[in-house]
Amino acid sequence: xxxxxxxxxxxxxxxxxxxxxxxxxxxxxxxxxxxxxxxxxxxxxxxxxxxxxxxxxxxxxxxxxxxxxxxxxxxxxxxxxxxxxxxxxxxxxxxxxxxxxxxxxxxxxxxxxxxxxxxxxxxxxxxxxxxxxxxxxxxxxxxxxxxxxxxxxxxxxxxxxxxxxxxxxxxxxxxxxxxxxxxxxxxxxxxxxxxxxxxxxxxxxxxxxxxxxxxxxxxxxxxxxxxxxxxxxxxxxxxxxxxxxxxxxxxxxxxxxxxxxxxxxxxxxxxxxxxxxxxxxxxxxxxxxxxxxxxxxxxx
Numbered sequence: 001x002x003x004x005x006x007x008x009x010x011x012x013x014x015x016x017x018x019x020x021x022x023x024x025x026x027x028x029x030x031x032x033x034x035x036x037x038x039x040x041x042x043x044x045x046x047x048x049x050x051x052x053x054x055x056x057x058x059x060x061x062x063x064x065x066x067x068x069x070x071x072x073x074x075x076x077x078x079x080x081x082x083x084x085x086x087x088x089x090x091x092x093x094x095x096x097x098x099x100x101x102x103x104x105x106x107x108x109x110x111x112x113x114x115x116x117x118x119x120x121x122x123x124x125x126x127x128x129x130x131x132x133x134x135x136x137x138x139x140x141x142x143x144x145x146x147x148x149x150x151x152x153x154x155x156x157x158x159x160x161x162x163x164x165x166x167x168x169x170x171x172x173x174x175x176x177x178x179x180x181x182x183x184x185x186x187x188x189x190x191x192x193x194x195x196x197x198x199x200x201x202x203x204x205x206x207x208x209x210x211x212x213x214x215x216x217x218x219x220x221x222x223x224x225x226x227x228x229x230x231x232x233x234x235x236x237x238x239x240x241x242x243x244x245x246x247x248x249x250x251x252x253x254x255x256x257x258x259x260x261x262x263x264x265x266x267x268x269x270x271x272x273x274x275x276x277x278x279x280x281x282x283x284x285x286x287x288x289x290x291x292x293x294x295x296x297x298x299x300x
Contacts, residue, residue, distance in 0.1 A: 003235045005100070006051035006171070007223035007244075008058055012080065014231070015039075017048050019064055019100075019220070026051075026058065026078070033244060042085030043076055050171055051223070052104035056080055059132060061102035063112055068096045072140050075102070075110060075132065089139035090126070097122060100170045100220060106178030106197035108132055113149065113169050113183060113203070117161075120150035121169050123203055147204040151185060158215040159186025160237055170220040174199065175228060180251045182230060184222045188212050189230065189247070193254045209253050216242055228252065 005019035013036065014029040025038040039058075041048075047064025058080060063073040071091070078085035090112075101113040108131035114122045124143040126135060135141050151167045159165025165186035173182045178197035183190045189211040194202035213219065216234035223231045228251030233244045 004233050004241065005049050005220040005235065006061070007173075007221040007231055007233055008051040008053040009223045009225045009231065010053055010056075010080070011226055014223075015051060015053070015058055015080070016221075016233070017051050017060060019047055019049050019235075026060075028080075039078065039080065039083040041076070042078055042083060043074075043087045045074075045076065046070070049100040049220070050102045051221075052102050052110070052174070053080075054104055054108065054132070059102065059104055059110065060085075061099070061112070063090075063099040063102070065096055065098040068098065070096050073099065073112075074139075075135065077132065086137045088132075088135040088137050088141065090135075090143050091140045092124065092143050093145060094122075097124075099124075101172030101183060103172045103174050103181060103183075103199045104132060105174050105181070105194070105199040107199075109199070110135075111146075111199045111203075112143070113172060115169050117164055117168065120148040123147040123149060123200060125200065146200050149183070149203050151188075151190065154188055154210070154212065156187035156212040156215075158213065158217070158219060160218050161186070171222045173222045173224050173230070175224045175251050176226045180224070180228075180254050182222055182224070182250070183208075184213075184219065184232070186216070186219050189222060189232065189250075191250060191254045211247065211250070211253070214245060224251065 003018040006017040008015045016027045025040045028037040030036050045062045048060045048062050049064040050061040052059040058078040060076040072089040074089045076085050076087050097114040099112045099114045103111040109129050110132045112124045127142045127144045154166040171184045181192040181194050181202045190208040192202040192206045192208045217237035218235040221233040230247040230250035234242045
């Protein structure tokens, strides 16, 4: 799990995946972050960069492409009970892209957001707004570009790339009820209101709340819990695997309002989840951690 890049959470547990073809299984964790099982991948992936879940199935976003050389990318659905799954290939309308964020909203339409070193990130979905389960196997299905998104640099520390770490999109998640959309960079999380469940409309038209995160060496994974909290995880990037952190009440931060948001969140001992190597993942013990959040909404 040194290259932990994707998380998904259901009532049954936490699911974790690694990228760059470094792992052949999804790890299943309990609410104390102990590994309780593995689900072998149903296909041989190229680079799984994110996870989403819906209706008892995981969706593996095999969309990583650091070299910009893939002619197709893929989504693979996976039954959490049996591990069975189906490959569904996708093609971009404008050449190869590296994408590390999948957003699967309440309408079931998968949305991919690309990771760009320079310039805005593209927002893509299947042409005709096909639901994920409607995508033919093996495909490919054409994607359509439906918007773009970009973030201003921040001073939040973290990430492997100086200066650009705060603008590169490395993961995404949608709340259980579909009303909050989250994108993350290596350093910050952006929370968007989506009251009608429209992911694309939220990303292209809503004003987000920015949440600076505790420093992570290569943070790429986020996932909402059914209760509306947000988990945030990082790759090891050559060191020990960092804790999976919990942002309690993340969903509630995007309630309508203007001006600044300043929240001090106290995480009780045991609520910070640490990732261990080899034996699996265990709960970290220790003192109280404060994750202090300062974010500001721009007034129109």
